[in-house]
Amino acid sequence: MSFRMVISGIGAVTPIGASTATYWDAVRKGVSGLGWISRFDLTDYPCRVGGEVHDIDLAEYVLPRIAAQTDRWTQLGLVAAGQALEDSGHESPGESAYDTAVITASSSGGNEFGQREIHKLWSDGPHAVGAYQSIAWFYAATTGQVAIKHGAKGPCGVLATESAGGLDAIGQSRRVLRRGEAKAVITGATEAPISPYALACQLRGGRLSLSDDPMTAYQPFSTAAAGHVVGEGGAMLLVEQLSRALDRGAERVYAEIVGYAATHDGRHTTATPTGDGLARAARLAIADAGIDPAEVDAVFADGAATPELDQAEVATLRMVFGARQLPICLPKTLVGRMYAGSPALDVATAALALYHGELPPSPVVEKAPWAADLDLVHELRTADLRHVVVLARGYGGFNAAVVLRKIEINGN
Amino acid sequence: MSITVNQPDLTVGEHLGLLAELMTDGGFPITARELGESLDALYEKWGMDSLGHLELMVTLSRKFGVTISDADAEDLRTPAATVRFMNALRRGDG
Numbered sequence: 001m002s003f004r005m006v007i008s009g010i011g012a013v014t015p016i017g018a019s020t021a022t023y024w025d026a027v028r029k030g031v032s033g034l035g036w037i038s039r040f041d042l043t044d045y046p047c048r049v050g051g052e053v054h055d056i057d058l059a060e061y062v063l064p065r066i067a068a069q070t071d072r073w074t075q076l077g078l079v080a081a082g083q084a085l086e087d088s089g090h091e092s093p094g095e096s097a098y099d100t101a102v103i104t105a106s107s108s109g110g111n112e113f114g115q116r117e118i119h120k121l122w123s124d125g126p127h128a129v130g131a132y133q134s135i136a137w138f139y140a141a142t143t144g145q146v147a148i149k150h151g152a153k154g155p156c157g158v159l160a161t162e163s164a165g166g167l168d169a170i171g172q173s174r175r176v177l178r179r180g181e182a183k184a185v186i187t188g189a190t191e192a193p194i195s196p197y198a199l200a201c202q203l204r205g206g207r208l209s210l211s212d213d214p215m216t217a218y219q220p221f222s223t224a225a226a227g228h229v230v231g232e233g234g235a236m237l238l239v240e241q242l243s244r245a246l247d248r249g250a251e252r253v254y255a256e257i258v259g260y261a262a263t264h265d266g267r268h269t270t271a272t273p274t275g276d277g278l279a280r281a282a283r284l285a286i287a288d289a290g291i292d293p294a295e296v297d298a299v300f301a302d303g304a305a306t307p308e309l310d311q312a313e314v315a316t317l318r319m320v321f322g323a324r325q326l327p328i329c330l331p332k333t334l335v336g337r338m339y340a341g342s343p344a345l346d347v348a349t350a351a352l353a354l355y356h357g358e359l360p361p362s363p364v365v366e367k368a369p370w371a372a373d374l375d376l377v378h379e380l381r382t383a384d385l386r387h388v389v390v391l392a393r394g395y396g397g398f399n400a401a402v403v404l405r406k407i408e409i410n411g412n
Numbered sequence: 413m414s415i416t417v418n419q420p421d422l423t424v425g426e427h428l429g430l431l432a433e434l435m436t437d438g439g440f441p442i443t444a445r446e447l448g449e450s451l452d453a454l455y456e457k458w459g460m461d462s463l464g465h466l467e468l469m470v471t472l473s474r475k476f477g478v479t480i481s482d483a484d485a486e487d488l489r490t491p492a493a494t495v496r497f498m499n500a501l502r503r504g505d506g
Contacts, residue, residue: 065459068439068467120474128474131466 007254007351008245009088009238011080015335018056030361032334034214049217051231051336069132071110073192077142080236088238093151101154101182102147103173105165105189107339110137111198154182162394166343167402171260188344190234218333220303222365228305231336235348255351259289259403275315278399282320285401298327300346300390325375330362343392350388354406427498451492
């Protein structure tokens with residue numbers, strides 16, 4: 001039987017819903033979770049707007065001893081991973097602990113935890129730095145904690161390719177399953193980039209929107225595009241081979257992941273972006289899926305929301321799809337850009353879109369002249385979808401693309 | 413051990429309360445009374461691993477403004493030993 005990797009479980013923790021069901025209900029209604037950041041005092045910060053996860057009490061999900069030794073990013077990941085496992089019905093550890101792997105992505109690790117410990121370092125000296133700093137800040141912490149909690153001893157890892165990481169983690173999961181190194185992988189990404197140090201770092205990058213208005217702060221492809229809004233959360237998925245999902249009687253299979261590819265721009269971040277690298281990643285992913293670009297029914301775009309990066313993404317779309325207008329979805333404009341978490345959430349959303357036959361809307365924008373022919377989805381759209389492409393770019397030149405297919409079993 | 417005590421006026425009961433507070437902050441919720449009932453139990457009783465114990469030693473160090481050596485930390489495996497240590501700090505004869 002040929003290799004077919006499917007998504008059979010989804011966990012989503014977002015500013016508009018802290019479970020897959022509440023998120024999907026909100027995103028299909030176009031509910032925005034952006035607002036003024038409330039997690040800390042923004043007096044000295046020029047930006048105000050973010051997407052915070054409010055409607056969840058992490059203490060209900062994370063044991064006190066785990067909470068004490070983890071960053072918020074890891075705690076959000078533990079919640080999402082637990083949801084994905086429960087949704088899928090996959091048991092970890094099952095018959096063999098080596099059947100399950102955990103592969104996540106992270107753009108900057110445990111910012112808030114690290115900030116607290118660095119404060120202790122400079123105020124009280126190195127002896128004051130807590131023991132848990134050694135395991136809380138670094139990129140692999142979420143993978144490790146999820147693996148420990150669920151007894152997953154398959155090949156685990158973490159991808160650190162900034163905002164492309166959520167797709168690269170899925171690509172690596174596909175390799176692991178294809179090689180038979182595990183029977184199921186908990187994969188995806190969450191982020192918690194709304195803390196004093198993390199926000200200061202992002203401001204230095206120059207890509208954050210400084211608008212005070214949550215309704216207009218994040219407008220990719222528009223004349224008003226002036227940067228993205230930061231968001232926290234993301235999604236975790238349970239992926240496995242279709243044959244295994246069917247054999248164990250999985251309650252549902254959302255979508256099949258049929259293509260993946262990645263590239264790197266190979267030049268300094270200050271160089272003018274062209275979209276070439278992202279286009280190559282998209283073409284390779286589509287070829288990997290064994291389809292033609294004409295067979296793609298919708299794209300979940302990266303949506304950086306700066307004129308240069310948006311124009312480069314429009315160039316990508318034209319290089320890959322020509323003059324054809326195809327629906328462009330930007331659900332991240334409702335929740336903020338979660339760095340590695342965003343493409344993972346986009347894949348979850350695309351899988352839900354394929355499963356339900358609906359493309360979720362994003363707020364109406366006044367399109368820039370060079371984006372005038374884009375078919376941005378602004379109202380919930382019922383669609384006969386078969387293939388959806390998710391695009392992602394990471395700061396530093398990372399590009400990735402994933403192709404999802406509506407699940408078809410025996411031609412149905 | 414050469415130490416400088418910055419909290420010399422705590423009673424033994426208050427030391428237990430402080431220890432319970434530090435353990436709770438470190439992710440091991442417990443009351444002073446519960447600690448008092450298991451003074452000689454190893455910290456492992458409450459699920460504390462080596463990293464958790466090291467974290468407790470670091471927070472104790474910060475709280476009392478002293479440096480706890482690895483050798484001293486090895487001796488502080490129970491609430492009783494830890495309270496004796498805190499008492500010694502209080503008296504300034506640690």
